[in-house]
Amino acid sequence: MQLEQVRAVITGGASGLGHAVAQRLVAAGAKVALFDVNEEKGQAAVAALGANASFHRTDVTSEEGVAANVAAASQAMGGLNAVVNCAGILGAGRVLGKEGPMPLANFSTTVMVNLIGSFNVAKAAAQLMQSNTAGEDGERGVIVNTASVAAYEGQIGQAAYSASKGGVVGMTLPMARELARFGIRVNTIAPGIFWTPMVDSMSPQVQESLSASIPFPSRLGKPEEFADMVAFILASRYINGETIRLDGAVRLAPK
Numbered sequence: 001m002q003l004e005q006v007r008a009v010i011t012g013g014a015s016g017l018g019h020a021v022a023q024r025l026v027a028a029g030a031k032v033a034l035f036d037v038n039e040e041k042g043q044a045a046v047a048a049l050g051a052n053a054s055f056h057r058t059d060v061t062s063e064e065g066v067a068a069n070v071a072a073a074s075q076a077m078g079g080l081n082a083v084v085n086c087a088g089i090l091g092a093g094r095v096l097g098k099e100g101p102m103p104l105a106n107f108s109t110t111v112m113v114n115l116i117g118s119f120n121v122a123k124a125a126a127q128l129m130q131s132n133t134a135g136e137d138g139e140r141g142v143i144v145n146t147a148s149v150a151a152y153e154g155q156i157g158q159a160a161y162s163a164s165k166g167g168v169v170g171m172t173l174p175m176a177r178e179l180a181r182f183g184i185r186v187n188t189i190a191p192g193i194f195w196t197p198m199v200d201s202m203s204p205q206v207q208e209s210l211s212a213s214i215p216f217p218s219r220l221g222k223p224e225e226f227a228d229m230v231a232f233i234l235a236s237r238y239i240n241g242e243t244i245r246l247d248g249a250v251r252l253a254p255k
Contacts, residue, residue, distance in 0.1 A: 192247025
């Protein structure tokens with residue numbers, strides 16, 4: 001898929017990794033629709049991105065809301081052939097903390113946003129993508145999900161988060177196999193420790209400690225590096241059903 005031909009829905013597109021993806025794609029001539037729950041940040045992001053971007057306030061866990069906004073985004077862009085799922089929450093908390101067991105609602109909310117939200121947007125987009133005119137190799141669309149290295153080496157306090165991201169990894173191959181008959185590819189990126197608004201709020205000492213834990217390059221990932229990986233996946237038709245770690249060879253310690 002040529003990047004200038006991309007018409008992409010990007011969840012979590014108002015900030016962090018999602019916003020970096022939006023910037024990368026718009027710079028290449030693509031059109032993007034940002035899905036986010038933060039109206040203020042979403043409108044500001046679209047204003048900065050220009051005419052090739054639109055914002056749709058979206059709760060990714062709402063089946064009806066997502067279906068309606070995917071349809072609206074497709075109309076605004078003149079089509080839909082890509083989804084990049086970046087919306088997510090940390091959901092940190094111990095199974096057995098000082099105040100007792102983790103409330104089930106905490107676990108459920110994390111899974112709802114990170115896993116079910118990704119599935120919800122992907123299926124709504126695939127419904128429209130299946131009718132696209134086939135391109136080279138019969139391609140009609142691409143779905144890129146975001147997992148985490150915590151899907152493999154979850155730390156203490158990450159049971160809910162790791163479970164949600166492990167689910168994203170787990171659904172990648174079966175979804176790619178199923179949607180292959182429509183010419184829709186499905187891939188996942190599992191980023192390591194990246195510069196995001198959450199990291200910005202940490203102390204310099206914590207930031208330095210995180211950077212030192214990464215073998216090479218010994219620094220945090222840059223959002224534009226994540227965006228470059230998304231662009232590579234969109235343009236590379238033979239990448240399908242794959243989860244790609246983007247982490248500087250880091251392996252998370254227990255805590």
